[in-house]
Amino acid sequence: MVESTRARSDEPQSDPDKAGALAAGPVPVGTPTVRPAFDDDHPPSAELISDCVHCGFCLPTCPTYTLWGEEMDSPRGRIDLMKAGLQGAPLSDTMVQHFDACLGCMACVTACPSGVQYDKLIEATRVQVERHHTRSPGDRAMRAAIFALFPYKKRLRALRGPLRAYQASGLPSVVRKSGLLDRLAPKLAAMEGLAPVLEKREKLPERVPATGTRRAVVGMLTGCVQGEFFPGVNAATARVLAAEGCDVIIPRKQGCCGALSVHNGRQQEAESFARSTIDAFEAAGVDTVVVNAAGCGSSMKEYADVLADDPDYAERAKAFSAKVRDVSEFLADLGSVAPRHPLEVTVAYHDACHLGHAQGIRSQPRSLLREIPGLQVKEIAEAEVCCGSAGIWNVLNPEPARELGDRKARNIAGTGAQLLVTANPGCLMQVSSSLERQGTRIGLAHTIEVIDASIRGLPVSTLGPQH
Amino acid sequence: MSGMHGTETTAGPVLGDTPPEATSATGEAGDNAAGIAAVGRVARELMPETGVIADPTQLRTYECDGLAHYRVTPALVVLPETTEQLAAVVKACSEHGVPFVARGSGTGLSGGALPRADGVLLVTSRMRTIHEVRRADQRAIVEPGVINLDVTRAATPEGYYYAPDPSSQQICSIGGNLAENSGGAHCLKYGFTSNHVLGTELITPQGDVVQLGGLAPDSPGYDLLGTVVGSEGTLGIATTATVRLVRLPEEVRTLLVGFHTTDDAGAATSAIISAGVLPAAIEMMDALAIEAAEAAVHCNYPDGAGAVLVIELDGASAEVEHEYALVERFCQENGSFELRLATDAMERALIWRGRKSAFAAVGRISPDYIVQDGVIPRTALPEVLRAIAELSESSGVRVANVFHAGDGNLHPLVLFDGEKEGAGEAAEKVSGAILDLCITHGGAITGEHGVGVDKAAYMPKMFTDDDLDTMQLVRCAFDPGNISNPGKVFPTPRLCGEVPGKRKKAHPLVEAGLADAF
Numbered sequence: 001m002v003e004s005t006r007a008r009s010d011e012p013q014s015d016p017d018k019a020g021a022l023a024a025g026p027v028p029v030g031t032p033t034v035r036p037a038f039d040d041d042h043p044p045s046a047e048l049i050s051d052c053v054h055c056g057f058c059l060p061t062c063p064t065y066t067l068w069g070e071e072m073d074s075p076r077g078r079i080d081l082m083k084a085g086l087q088g089a090p091l092s093d094t095m096v097q098h099f100d101a102c103l104g105c106m107a108c109v110t111a112c113p114s115g116v117q118y119d120k121l122i123e124a125t126r127v128q129v130e131r132h133h134t135r136s137p138g139d140r141a142m143r144a145a146i147f148a149l150f151p152y153k154k155r156l157r158a159l160r161g162p163l164r165a166y167q168a169s170g171l172p173s174v175v176r177k178s179g180l181l182d183r184l185a186p187k188l189a190a191m192e193g194l195a196p197v198l199e200k201r202e203k204l205p206e207r208v209p210a211t212g213t214r215r216a217v218v219g220m221l222t223g224c225v226q227g228e229f230f231p232g233v234n235a236a237t238a239r240v241l242a243a244e245g246c247d248v249i250i251p252r253k254q255g256c257c258g259a260l261s262v263h264n265g266r267q268q269e270a271e272s273f274a275r276s277t278i279d280a281f282e283a284a285g286v287d288t289v290v291v292n293a294a295g296c297g298s299s300m301k302e303y304a305d306v307l308a309d310d311p312d313y314a315e316r317a318k319a320f321s322a323k324v325r326d327v328s329e330f331l332a333d334l335g336s337v338a339p340r341h342p343l344e345v346t347v348a349y350h351d352a353c354h355l356g357h358a359q360g361i362r363s364q365p366r367s368l369l370r371e372i373p374g375l376q377v378k379e380i381a382e383a384e385v386c387c388g389s390a391g392i393w394n395v396l397n398p399e400p401a402r403e404l405g406d407r408k409a410r411n412i413a414g415t416g417a418q419l420l421v422t423a424n425p426g427c428l429m430q431v432s433s434s435l436e437r438q439g440t441r442i443g444l445a446h447t448i449e450v451i452d453a454s455i456r457g458l459p460v461s462t463l464g465p466q467h
Numbered sequence: 468m469s470g471m472h473g474t475e476t477t478a479g480p481v482l483g484d485t486p487p488e489a490t491s492a493t494g495e496a497g498d499n500a501a502g503i504a505a506v507g508r509v510a511r512e513l514m515p516e517t518g519v520i521a522d523p524t525q526l527r528t529y530e531c532d533g534l535a536h537y538r539v540t541p542a543l544v545v546l547p548e549t550t551e552q553l554a555a556v557v558k559a560c561s562e563h564g565v566p567f568v569a570r571g572s573g574t575g576l577s578g579g580a581l582p583r584a585d586g587v588l589l590v591t592s593r594m595r596t597i598h599e600v601r602r603a604d605q606r607a608i609v610e611p612g613v614i615n616l617d618v619t620r621a622a623t624p625e626g627y628y629y630a631p632d633p634s635s636q637q638i639c640s641i642g643g644n645l646a647e648n649s650g651g652a653h654c655l656k657y658g659f660t661s662n663h664v665l666g667t668e669l670i671t672p673q674g675d676v677v678q679l680g681g682l683a684p685d686s687p688g689y690d691l692l693g694t695v696v697g698s699e700g701t702l703g704i705a706t707t708a709t710v711r712l713v714r715l716p717e718e719v720r721t722l723l724v725g726f727h728t729t730d731d732a733g734a735a736t737s738a739i740i741s742a743g744v745l746p747a748a749i750e751m752m753d754a755l756a757i758e759a760a761e762a763a764v765h766c767n768y769p770d771g772a773g774a775v776l777v778i779e780l781d782g783a784s785a786e787v788e789h790e791y792a793l794v795e796r797f798c799q800e801n802g803s804f805e806l807r808l809a810t811d812a813m814e815r816a817l818i819w820r821g822r823k824s825a826f827a828a829v830g831r832i833s834p835d836y837i838v839q840d841g842v843i844p845r846t847a848l849p850e851v852l853r854a855i856a857e858l859s860e861s862s863g864v865r866v867a868n869v870f871h872a873g874d875g876n877l878h879p880l881v882l883f884d885g886e887k888e889g890a891g892e893a894a895e896k897v898s899g900a901i902l903d904l905c906i907t908h909g910g911a912i913t914g915e916h917g918v919g920v921d922k923a924a925y926m927p928k929m930f931t932d933d934d935l936d937t938m939q940l941v942r943c944a945f946d947p948g949n950i951s952n953p954g955k956v957f958p959t960p961r962l963c964g965e966v967p968g969k970r971k972k973a974h975p976l977v978e979a980g981l982a983d984a985f
Contacts, residue, residue: 069612113830
């Protein structure tokens with residue numbers, strides 16, 4: 001069925017005249033009452049758009065094209081829409097709908113033989129959409145709630161108590177069986193279904209000293225969702241880094257890196273998060289900033305672009321971005337010294353889009369996993385296609401996200417692996433709810449947790465909750 | 468070519484010196500409005516809301532296929548999910564005299580799926596079910612929107628694959644392959660799509676569903692299936708294809724061989740073939756094409772090569788072993804300086820990635836380019852390549868060469884910068900001159916990309932008026948209303964029933980307002 005899961009706002013759409021009145025920019029050619037989609041402040045670049053030769057190699061890796069089989073929801077189709085916008089077409093509700101439907105997974109960037117920088121194009125477009133498009137009241141409220149919650153650790157932490165109580169009460173299964181939430185508020189239901197079973201938080205010190213000879217001094221990002229919902233991942237990251245001879249500095253002052261804001265066109269918010277993150281790590285005086293969440297690492301490597309127009313920060317952002325490393329990238333470069341204990345387990349490795357497509361990191365986590373004696377790595381079919389998590393996309397587009405998640409879960413089950421390993425909290429939440437729905441029993445763990453267990457000689461059973 | 472070349476209008480192709488006939492080939496926006504509205508109503512009754520596209524913004528994304536310098540906004544796009552839906556829409560088009568163009572993934576390189584401004588674009592990308600993989604019969608039955616590579620993916624667990632492999636195999640659809648009689652790197656040994664389609668369910672331009680061919684080879688009577696395969700959408704729309712599956716070979720060896728010149732590589736190719744060795748594929752790329760592929764996919768081809776050959780041998784191990792020794796010898800005797808044998812699937816994939824991404828990769832070294840497609844007798848290869856080099860030098864237009872050397876199918880890539888005054892025209896001129904070279908050397912104006920809208924004007928160079936009129940008669944037998952992809956393939960469309968011969972003025976029926984010449 002193509003129809004059932006379309007990403008389409010279920011609420012009244014914005015008034016184009018009103019949206020137009022807010023827009024700045026050149027007077028459009030053609031109908032004088034219609035304002036063109038983009039203003040002059042960094043619209044999607046015509047030069048980058050002209051790199052697209054319309055070959056279609058992006059189509060099979062695009063999640064929305066895979067779902068719906070239509071050009072408007074494909075990378076080259078969205079590029080056509082951007083082009084139409086540059087030529088004076090208005091930013092209609094229809095056009096916005098197709099930009100919004102893009103998961104930002106960047107699989108198309110990997111697939112493109114012509115080197116089209118779709119990542120830059122869609123991010124520029126999203127900023128314009130945020131500036132000129134008035135969303136429906138319901139959509140606005142949902143987005144406001146998301147951006148008031150996720151980037152703030154303290155607010156997420158406040159949510160932990162009630163969430164743990166709710167999860168312990170046995171209510172979740174009643175709520176899910178009733179389907180009531182699905183009918184009343186599908187987006188809320190999506191959030192409810194995604195919330196992971198919470199582990200106990202381990203408090204990390206500001207400095208974790210290296211074991212043995214010191215080989216590096218690194219800063220570590222704790223993140224918001226990672227820190228509050230998957231605290232075990234941060235603890236494991238610090239332990240592995242220390243075991244490999246790193247002094248790990250965990251600045252107290254750090255907050256959200258701004259990944260969700262960067263990837264959703266919330267420019268000012270993104271800039272402000274980026275500045276604070278740079279401040280926090282500059283003060284720590286580290287050479288390298290290690291990140292264990294794919295989405296965060298990817299956006300921190302983009303700070304140079306985010307702050308390019310800020311005279312005080314442009315240079316600092318460039319220097320900062322150059323220091324950012326994903327934890328698997330860093331460890332693979334460093335080379336391992338800590339002995340590994342065997343883990344007799346078959347794992348399926350899932351490439352998080354913002355690790356594989358956005359940062360090009362594919363071989364490093366696999367080779368780190370293969371260093372572990374007894375461990376076998378299986379590849380997942382259709383590995384290049386997103387699991388449907390995509391930051392907050394699964395919350396805003398619950399039905400298609402579920403379809404993508406279920407497809408990913410089927411491919412994971414097809415590997416026959418006992419443990420699913422990936423490097424992003426969003427993927428873990430998304431895939432685990434799909435696996436649970438289809439009744440696949442498989443453990444879930446972050447790459448670094450597997451390495452940690454091997455170094456510490458822990459049994460496989462300690463890895464990830466079983467589903 | 469880059470999609471940014473030229474200025475777009477809603478009707479008519481946009482390139483400067485587009486063949487004059489092509490403008491009338493795409494219709495005028497606003498024509499047939501009542502008929503299109505009626506077709507839209509039929510489609511909306513049968514399909515979900517998202518299956519019928521009339522929003523001008525959304526229609527923009529269907530302006531072109533893989534040949535992006537021809538752009539025409541269709542009046543309506545329909546995305547059927549079943550044969551019944553598609554047949555009903557075609558019937559409605561027939562009843563209202565509305566022209567239609569069928570399209571799969573939109574990756575064609577001759578503008579064969581260029582929409583009509585006064586017509587309906589029928590897109591099969593939601594008809595993507597693989598009905599059956601019949602291992603014992605070595606057949607698969609698939610819908611037209613199924614991706615070429617997905618047929619192989621479905622058959623591989625059974626020990627089989629689908630042999631025709633266009634460079635765009637990861638996205639091009641079987642329906643489009645059938646319409647264009649697509650080839651690919653391996654057609655040297657395994658043949659084109661026409662050698663692999665055993666049957667098809669076809670919607671005629673009147674909207675009737677008929678079955679041509681079937682599971683068994685060689686149906687009695689006229690070979691209508693043979694007529695339909697490669698007819699570029701002018702005889703109807705395939706809604707299923709019964710395709711041949713080929714046993715996965717016991718062994719495959721993929722070699723990458725570096726030569727100093729294309730002459731040497733061409734000589735090696737001829738030596739291999741004339742010794743009776745039939746590799747699955749022999750592909751050649753010249754220095755400029757190698758540069759592009761390196762920039763795109765870092766395929767690590769030999770340093771300083773003036774040409775590389777990608778040679779694939781497949782079959783029983785003993786046979787491959789024997790052929791490998793011969794191929795190695797012929798390459799060395801003809802001046803190869805490096806021969807690399809892929810040792811695993813990853814290395815093989817990397818060698819092929821360089822070749823298969825070459826067209827799109829040229830976008831990395833040139834803002835705009837034309838992918839040309841011509842075919843010559845293999846023995847004429849060195850001579851034609853030299854002539855192309857001379858053309859390039861005298862005109863100052865760069866030409867990269869990527870081609871199926873084994874069967875003489877050339878793909879010169881003519882590079883230009885559309886921003887520069889006159890550059891597009893100069894490139895078109897070189898591109899056209901290359902086709903002339905093909906014809907004068909006993910070849911043809913297209914090897915596998917089809918005629919489409921791009922080469923319709925060149926048809927009279929290859930065929931006499933009588934030839935073209937005869938083809939037109941075949942077309943009229945299937946599509947008397949001239950509504951199935953009109954304006955493609957033939958340079959001067961006629962009304963069916965018209966006496967062949969040069970038309971000097973408007974057709975009497977057109978003058979009387981009783982018919983339209985498309």
